[in-house]
Amino acid sequence: MRPRVVILISGGGSNMVTLVRDMQAGGYADPVLVLANRADAGGLAKAAELGVETALIESRPYKGDREAFEAALTERLASANPDIICFAGFMRVLTEGFIRRWQGKMLNIHPSLLPLYKGLHTHQRALDDGVMVHGCSVHEVSAELDGGTILGQAVVPVLAGDTPDTLAARVLGVEHQLYPAVLRKFVTGDRTPTAIFGTDI
Numbered sequence: 001m002r003p004r005v006v007i008l009i010s011g012g013g014s015n016m017v018t019l020v021r022d023m024q025a026g027g028y029a030d031p032v033l034v035l036a037n038r039a040d041a042g043g044l045a046k047a048a049e050l051g052v053e054t055a056l057i058e059s060r061p062y063k064g065d066r067e068a069f070e071a072a073l074t075e076r077l078a079s080a081n082p083d084i085i086c087f088a089g090f091m092r093v094l095t096e097g098f099i100r101r102w103q104g105k106m107l108n109i110h111p112s113l114l115p116l117y118k119g120l121h122t123h124q125r126a127l128d129d130g131v132m133v134h135g136c137s138v139h140e141v142s143a144e145l146d147g148g149t150i151l152g153q154a155v156v157p158v159l160a161g162d163t164p165d166t167l168a169a170r171v172l173g174v175e176h177q178l179y180p181a182v183l184r185k186f187v188t189g190d191r192t193p194t195a196i197f198g199t200d201i
Ligand code: GAR
Pocket: 009, 010, 011, 012, 013, 014, 015, 016, 043, 088, 089, 090, 091, 109, 110, 111, 119, 136, 172, 175
């Protein structure tokens, strides 16, 4: 039986689309559900177009009660019975209880070369620091924010004149290479590192 993969999103879902297409093309896993925590997540329509079941569990009504939100999320996830949960631009911080429940099954993509720039505004912070390379990381999700075992990284140059938007777009390009490459290995139990060097390095 092919591993069942659920993808969690909050926004446009370009990483989700890349993962779904790669699973559909490669036949190595089944994308069984795309779940968003925001009604305006553009990725929901894209997932439906790709023939993947979608679900919406809005976090906003649970404001201030993270555990109640996570209880609803866990119930929906459990009914999808995932072997792997891919966080793909899912902008929620999760409690230790939730992470313990799904430990070992969760992957996340983060737009920086971890352990640099955990959290938000990663591209602005890289520009502020004057670094010459930047990129993204796929890591296992642990109780420490953006702190689990790193499984893959992709590197791009920071170019003169870059803005947070131009840098984000360059990083997103390699996110779309890195995440499927790591997932393909992860489904086989292979956690050896994946490194991708973007163009112009
Ligand atoms: C991606 O750049 C992803 O790395 C980032 O959000 C974007 C989602 O884009 N994730 C985080 O910042 C997580 N902290 P997408 O919806 O087009 O995949």
